[in-house]
Amino acid sequence: MSLVSTNTSKLDRLAELTAKSETTSGASLWREAFRRLRSSKMAVIGAAIIALFVVVAVVGPWLAPYGPTAQTWRGEVFPNRGEFVGGRAGNWFGLDHLGRDMFSRFLVGARQTLLVGVVSMLIGLIAGAVVGAVSGAAATLGGRTGKRIDSVIMRVTDIMLALPSLLLAVSIAAVMGQSLTTVMIAVGVVQVPVFARLLRGSMLAQGGSDYVLAARALGIRKRRIVLTQIMPNSLSPVIVQATLSLATAIIEAAALSYLGLGNPDPAVPEWGVMLSQAQRFFDNAPMMSVYPAVGIIITALGFTLLGEAMREALDPKLRG
Structure with a gap:
């Protein structure tokens, strides 16, 4: 028997073993997890919140009754005297300090918030998966060199994990300068060691x-x-963590925008920017802060509920 035929038979045998494993455990695991998700109230509520958020983010600019930057009612607002216009028939959420329609800005701002959260999560996921795969492969393949590579990579990730995530994100954003791209990169870098550690441990x-x-x-x-x-x-587990990290990314991106490290153009609506602008007028117009804050909280809650439900559905200890 030739060497080629021997290797081919080995690969065929391996494929057979893998197919049996996937049939008996892999495929059934995902089917069972999907069944548990459909019957989980937590997963249904989380998925409904996420679906609503995505729809608002996608079609929000077309649903907005007015332009998000139009100061149509500026003559009706006097922030210096603490006089604001609250919710009314033409402006459901009222007006901000520049006479702009808050409801329109809320709808349009959802797209920016979703964009920042998704891109930040993808940056952390891709970079973290690469780092984790290299470290896990080095540790799994064995050898003195592989273990050294794994040790060096893990010590670097330990240092990053030791730093508070928001502090690390603020430091990166401050060094890179004020921009929306900076916020995405800063929040994404914070997620890298989480995904790297998780994938390496799973491998x-x-x-x-x-x-x-x-x-x-x-x-x-x-x-x-x-x-x-x-x-x-x-x-x-990495896929589940990605769902949970979306919630964290949205909150941290909003925090950076709140601290003034986000989009340098304050006219562009984004929930974190809206929250930052509203803090000066909280005493006289608290609802300016409530609307974007509630949007951030509910959206993060949706991703958290779905992520926790996925974690429980895929946990073999919880499958009955």
């Missing part, structure tokens, strides 16, 4: 699975096992 846990032991017994190279089997089977 190490998968390294002792039966299908890995079977593959090694068949003589399959460790590198192939890591890339084609261990890594794909380690992504479930």
